[in-house]
Amino acid sequence: MALFPFHLGVxxxxxxxxxxxxxxxxxxxxxxxxxIQALGLKGTEMGRKFPTDIEVLKQELAKRxxxxxxxxxxxxxxxxxxxxxxxxxxxxxxxxxxxMGSKVISTCEVGGSLHFDPRRTPNETEIIPLDExxxxxxxxxxxxxxxxxxxxxxxxxxxxxxxxxxxxxxxIDKLMAxxxxxxxxxxxxxxxxxxxxxxxxxVLRKHYDRVAYIHLKDVRTDLLxxxxxxxxxxxxxxxxxxxxxxxxxxxxxRPIVNELLDRKYDGWALLEGEQDxxxxxxxxxxxxxxxxxxxxxxxxxxx
Numbered sequence: 001m002a003l004f005p006f007h008l009g010v011x012x013x014x015x016x017x018x019x020x021x022x023x024x025x026x027x028x029x030x031x032x033x034x035x036i037q038a039l040g041l042k043g044t045e046m047g048r049k050f051p052t053d054i055e056v057l058k059q060e061l062a063k064r065x066x067x068x069x070x071x072x073x074x075x076x077x078x079x080x081x082x083x084x085x086x087x088x089x090x091x092x093x094x095x096x097x098x099x100m101g102s103k104v105i106s107t108c109e110v111g112g113s114l115h116f117d118p119r120r121t122p123n124e125t126e127i128i129p130l131d132e133x134x135x136x137x138x139x140x141x142x143x144x145x146x147x148x149x150x151x152x153x154x155x156x157x158x159x160x161x162x163x164x165x166x167x168x169x170x171x172i173d174k175l176m177a178x179x180x181x182x183x184x185x186x187x188x189x190x191x192x193x194x195x196x197x198x199x200x201x202x203v204l205r206k207h208y209d210r211v212a213y214i215h216l217k218d219v220r221t222d223l224l225x226x227x228x229x230x231x232x233x234x235x236x237x238x239x240x241x242x243x244x245x246x247x248x249x250x251x252x253x254r255p256i257v258n259e260l261l262d263r264k265y266d267g268w269a270l271l272e273g274e275q276d277x278x279x280x281x282x283x284x285x286x287x288x289x290x291x292x293x294x295x296x297x298x299x300x301x302x303x
Contacts, residue, residue, distance in 0.1 A: 077141025
């Protein structure tokens with residue numbers, strides 16, 4: 001394995017689905033972290049099988065030399081009625097991550113989303129775009145939350161995400177233009193960038209100065225094309241195997257890795273597949289991704 005110049009970890013969603021609960025639902029926390037340790041990786045995010053008792057979680061991760069890098073935090077800032085309660089929940093989230101030694105908060109607006117907006121019914125078919133009032137409220141909320149994160153030594157990293165109102169390259173551009181660059185950062189996700197219609201490396205290049213966290217996710221483009229043509233939603237795409245880990249889909253990670261090496265990125269980058277582990281065993285696929293990325297780093301270093 002090539003020596004990674006950035007911190008490489010792996011997301012527990014490769015073992016246990018978050019949006020598709022039947023994926024890996026019988027997998028235990030112990031199996032996930034034992035596999036991560038066996039892979040030689042040192043970082044992961046919070047997953048739904050992880051212990052919620054902070055001291056137990058600290059102990060279990062520490063004995064395997066694994067750092068909790070982050071935890072997803074949904075927010076509903078686009079609706080002003082939710083502002084104060086959402087900021088209070090965000091502060092509590094930041095307090096937890098600070099206690100765990102994390103440095104970033106993976107944050108995503110759910111207003112208007114297909115699957116995550118609590119105001120909508122299940123199985124929605126269309127994203128509701130934010131109007132200008134919604135955008136203004138979202139920006140105010142994110143800027144305030146970003147300042148809360150900084151109080152705890154953390155950075156709010158915005159996760160552009162399929163099936164939400166911040167999905168396309170134009171929406172990412174607008175969010176970055178409107179938010180405070182000192183308070184709101186970007187979680188670059190290669191798979192979600194492609195899903196949203198962007199060339200992943202272009203998003204990385206354009207917004208690199210705001211990137212504070214990375215998810216390395218691959219896409220099977222033939223399955224994505226079928227999904228787009230048939231109009232299926234984001235969660236159905238997961239069930240259909242659209243997403244996978246680097247090196248087992250169709251994204252060329254060479255320019256992405258080269259960009260990170262040229263820019264001397266030294267933050268965390270987590271491998272993420274979000275697929276059925278019964279068909280794509282998480283540890284096996286993570287090992288494939290490590291080998292693939294290692295080969296790209298070795299290739300770059302030999303130039």
